[in-house]
Amino acid sequence: xxxxxxxxxxxxxxxxxxxxxxxxxxxxxxxxxxxxxxxxxxxxxxxxxxxxxxxxxxxxxxxxxxxxxxxxxxxxxxxxxxxxxxxxxxxxxxxxxxxxxxxxxxxxxxxxxxxxxxxxxxxxxxxxxxxxxxxxxxxxxxxxxxxxxxxxxxxxxxxxxxxxxxxxxxxxxxxxxxxxxxxxxxxxxxxxxxxxxxxxxxxxxxxxxxxxxxxxxxxxxxxxxxxxxxxxxxxxxxxxxxxxxxxxxxxxxxxxxxxxxxxxxxxxxxxxxxxxxxxxxxxxxxxxxxxxxxxxxxxxxxxxxxxxxxxxxxxxxxxxxxxxxxxxxxxxxxxxxxxxxxxxxxxxxxxxxxxxxxxxxxxxxxxxxxxxxxxxxxxxxxxxxxxxxxxxxxxxxxxxxxxxxxxxxxxxxxxxxxxxxxxxxxxxxxxxxxxxxxxxxxxxxxxxxxxxxxxxxxxxxxxxxxxxxxxxxxxxxxxxxxxxxxxxxxxxxxxxxxxxxxxxxxxxxxxxxxxxxxxxxxxxxxxxxxxxxxxxxxxxxxxxxxxxxxxxxxxxxxxxxxxxxxxxxxxxxxxxxxxxxxxxxxxxxxxxxxxxxxxxxxxxxxxxxxxxxxxxxxxxxxxxxxxxxxxxxxxxxxxxxxxxxxxxxxxxxxxxxxxxxxxxxxxxxxxxxxxxxxxxxxxxxxxxxxxxxxxxxxxxxxxxxxxxxxxxxxxxxxxxxxxxxxxxxxxxxxxxxxxxxxxxxxxxxxxxxxxxxxxxxxxxxxxxxxxxxxxxxxxxx
Numbered sequence: 001x002x003x004x005x006x007x008x009x010x011x012x013x014x015x016x017x018x019x020x021x022x023x024x025x026x027x028x029x030x031x032x033x034x035x036x037x038x039x040x041x042x043x044x045x046x047x048x049x050x051x052x053x054x055x056x057x058x059x060x061x062x063x064x065x066x067x068x069x070x071x072x073x074x075x076x077x078x079x080x081x082x083x084x085x086x087x088x089x090x091x092x093x094x095x096x097x098x099x100x101x102x103x104x105x106x107x108x109x110x111x112x113x114x115x116x117x118x119x120x121x122x123x124x125x126x127x128x129x130x131x132x133x134x135x136x137x138x139x140x141x142x143x144x145x146x147x148x149x150x151x152x153x154x155x156x157x158x159x160x161x162x163x164x165x166x167x168x169x170x171x172x173x174x175x176x177x178x179x180x181x182x183x184x185x186x187x188x189x190x191x192x193x194x195x196x197x198x199x200x201x202x203x204x205x206x207x208x209x210x211x212x213x214x215x216x217x218x219x220x221x222x223x224x225x226x227x228x229x230x231x232x233x234x235x236x237x238x239x240x241x242x243x244x245x246x247x248x249x250x251x252x253x254x255x256x257x258x259x260x261x262x263x264x265x266x267x268x269x270x271x272x273x274x275x276x277x278x279x280x281x282x283x284x285x286x287x288x289x290x291x292x293x294x295x296x297x298x299x300x301x302x303x304x305x306x307x308x309x310x311x312x313x314x315x316x317x318x319x320x321x322x323x324x325x326x327x328x329x330x331x332x333x334x335x336x337x338x339x340x341x342x343x344x345x346x347x348x349x350x351x352x353x354x355x356x357x358x359x360x361x362x363x364x365x366x367x368x369x370x371x372x373x374x375x376x377x378x379x380x381x382x383x384x385x386x387x388x389x390x391x392x393x394x395x396x397x398x399x400x401x402x403x404x405x406x407x408x409x410x411x412x413x414x415x416x417x418x419x420x421x422x423x424x425x426x427x428x429x430x431x432x433x434x435x436x437x438x439x440x441x442x443x444x445x446x447x448x449x450x451x452x453x454x455x456x457x458x459x460x461x462x463x464x465x466x467x468x469x470x471x472x473x474x475x476x477x478x479x480x481x482x483x484x485x486x487x488x489x490x491x492x493x494x495x496x497x498x499x500x501x502x503x504x505x506x507x508x509x510x511x512x513x514x515x516x517x518x519x520x521x522x523x524x525x526x527x528x529x530x531x532x533x534x535x536x537x538x539x540x541x542x543x544x545x546x547x548x549x550x551x552x553x554x555x556x557x558x559x560x561x562x563x564x565x566x567x568x569x570x571x572x573x574x575x576x577x578x579x580x581x582x583x584x585x586x587x588x589x590x591x592x593x594x595x596x597x598x599x600x601x602x603x604x605x606x607x608x609x610x611x612x613x614x615x616x617x618x619x620x621x622x623x624x625x626x627x628x629x630x631x632x633x634x635x636x637x638x639x640x641x642x643x644x645x646x647x648x649x650x651x652x653x654x655x656x657x658x659x660x661x662x663x664x665x666x667x668x669x670x671x672x673x674x675x676x677x678x679x680x681x682x683x684x685x686x687x688x689x690x691x692x693x694x695x696x697x698x699x700x701x702x703x704x705x706x707x708x709x710x711x712x713x714x715x716x717x718x719x720x721x722x723x724x725x726x727x728x729x730x731x732x733x734x735x736x737x738x739x740x741x742x743x744x745x746x747x748x749x750x751x752x753x754x755x756x757x758x759x760x761x762x763x764x765x766x767x768x769x770x771x772x773x774x775x776x777x778x779x780x781x
Contacts, residue, residue, distance in 0.1 A: 041754035053746035055682040055770035062690040063707030070436035072156035075449040078118040089265040092437045096135045106138040117447040127190035134440040144432040145176035149421035152321040168357030169406035184353040186420040189451040205274040209281035215260040224249040264310035295328040309451040352389035359387040443483040472778030473597040481644035483604030493598035502615040504586040517572045543577040589619045609658025613665040627679035634768025635776035637680035645685045646692035654692035690717040703744030708735040
């Protein structure tokens with residue numbers, strides 16, 4: 001890429017190229033493994049990546065690879081802070097800005113294991129907590145959409161943000177614009193939070209409710225307005241410093257101050273019995289029962305959504321949410337105060353509009369009502385009632401939904417801890433100048449925004465998913481650092497705990513053993529490595545076997561100060577010798593990738609980096625050896641995805657997690673990436689911080705997909721170590737959401753181009769090319 005040295009004359013005619021003109025730049029290819037990933041920017045021309053080329057070479061994917069799906073800053077989200085042991089129900093903008101720092105206009109920050117988001121588990125459809133791996137803030141590239149439900153709630157999302165919606169038969173991801181089409185659609189929200197770490201702090205639930213309902217923080221004190229004698233008696237009984245004035249009660253207590261600041265979310269950390277007592281007192285103080293049997297609660301307009309979401313998570317689902325008031329069904333309130341949703345026995349959510357779905361599906365199948373009813377096993381009158389929105393019984397509805405293939409609907413509609421709100425309006429808003437926010441959530445890639453579950457996705461996820469339409473299917477091995485690829489299970493992926501392929505012991509070397517025992521020099525290191533070598537040669541190693549062999553060698557070699565050395569070794573083995581006992585299952589990674597088109601190894605289950613590095617090192621060595629052994633037959637090809645590559649193959653001066661250099665995983669991957677392309681094993685190296693990835697790896701990648709990069713060091717790494725050239729860095733910071741600069745061998749265009757991604761709503765030494773190898777692998781299976 002080279003910019004114009006001088007602008008063209010305004011008198012010169014400018015022609016906009018047609019599709020035919022643009023297609024002249026495309027290279028001809030005979031590969032049948034072309035995968036669509038998007039369109040050329042400002043055109044309707046599909047852009048493909050060639051998996052044949054990826055498996056023969058390597059790809060480097062850098063920058064903000066996520067789709068840019070985000071919500072407005074005032075969207076209420078639900079987060080659990082492990083360090084502070086408290087639930088946060090607050091605007092997502094406040095949470096992200098607190099982490100990124102005030103004044104930061106845009107950016108991404110990776111997180112550790114402190115924060116967990118409330119999300120929907122996609123297997124059993126249960127609310128659960130999942131770790132937040134990163135937070136994102138940026139300006140929207142397109143218009144925002146406002147979504148309203150029949151209960152009065154609203155949600156602001158970017159046009160490319162997918163929502164988890166129920167269409168009457170299944171749960172699916174949908175963009176706002178697609179919801180304008182034929183419905184009905186329902187948003188899904190949690191009615192209860194799964195219990196985080198419960199706490200008994202000794203504070204009366206009634207006092208907690210009074211602080212949350214009528215309390216406010218003033219300096220170091222808490223002011224409770226309109227106190228009563230009962231509350232004063234509770235305060236005195238708990239020994240809290242207090243002063244009673246005419247219209248308020250002044251309390252000086254740090255714990256009460258924290259409760260007042262946290263608000264209703266504090267109730268979620270109470271044991272169930274105390275939680276129900278606190279809710280009852282909160283309702284007494286903040287709401288009243290109207291003449292028609294409903295319960296009305298008034299709230300400040302800026303707090304209404306937050307209060308409604310918090311009460312839903314406590315089991316009190318609002319009927320209607322207004323600008324400054326919330327309406328509840330009193331019968332459901334009393335039921336919630338007696339028991340939790342999960343204790344309430346079997347349920348079946350009655351959605352009147354579900355009849356519209358049944359009627360639509362019946363007509364789509366070209367069936368008269370009578371014929372449909374006979375096939376289902378119900379009467380025509382019963383079917384008519386269902387289509388008219390009446391609830392005729394669980395048995396009849398179950399038969400209808402099963403006949404229509406709505407097995408997922410049956411699971412969802414029988415979950416007592418979920419709620420459904422019908423979408424009644426989707427409105428496109430004008431230009432949006434405020435920043436928008438997103439969370440990267442481990443495994444399930446969704447989180448709560450204003451009470452509803454919203455979804456996320458990644459570039460590589462979409463590439464793999466789209467590739468599975470090709471027959472025979474190409475083979476992928478994903479080293480999933482964040483647990484984000486489990487959604488590929490619905491595409492036939494096999495999801496494994498990485499320890500499934502961790503060797504029981506065989507992959508440990510004498511140097512591994514001395515390093516992991518923390519013995520890095522001196523006579524003790526020489527003794528331990530010599531003893532380990534002999535024990536490993538004889539069979540399985542254990543702390544006892546190693547210690548025994550070390551004693552024998554120390555005596556035989558007449559080692560000086562052997563008693564001191566053996567004593568030090570005993571201490572080391574007691575403290576750090578656990579790894580010498582069998583931990584892994586020792587399964588064969590080769591058999592797994594031959595059996596399953598997609599193998600995902602979940603590394604998010606623990607933070608044992610020594611074991612993780614050992615597993616990766618052993619698997620990559622086996623894959624490379626096997627690929628070389630099959631080069632003549634040409635029946636093996638594989639693409640390996642290295643997510644968060646900076647942890648495995650870091651640049652020497654980059655921040656380290658664990659010790660990839662001494663563990664051998666770094667050198668193994670460097671060797672594999674430099675050799676494996678010729679044997680049909682390609683790597684997709686993924687990172688948001690290219691400056692932290694080994695330059696030896698970046699320079700080996702002959703295909704690059706670079707998303708938006710704001711950091712100058714990251715831009716320099718791309719410009720200096722890829723074939724994009726120095727001019728490329730001028731474009732990287734201005735790329736929009738979903739946009740990437742792509743160039744290299746797997747691209748059909750011989751120069752860098754901007755591609756608008758097509759995100760899916762939910763990441764020659766060998767004798768045969770990868771496409772032929774995949775066909776042979778399919779025949780073997």
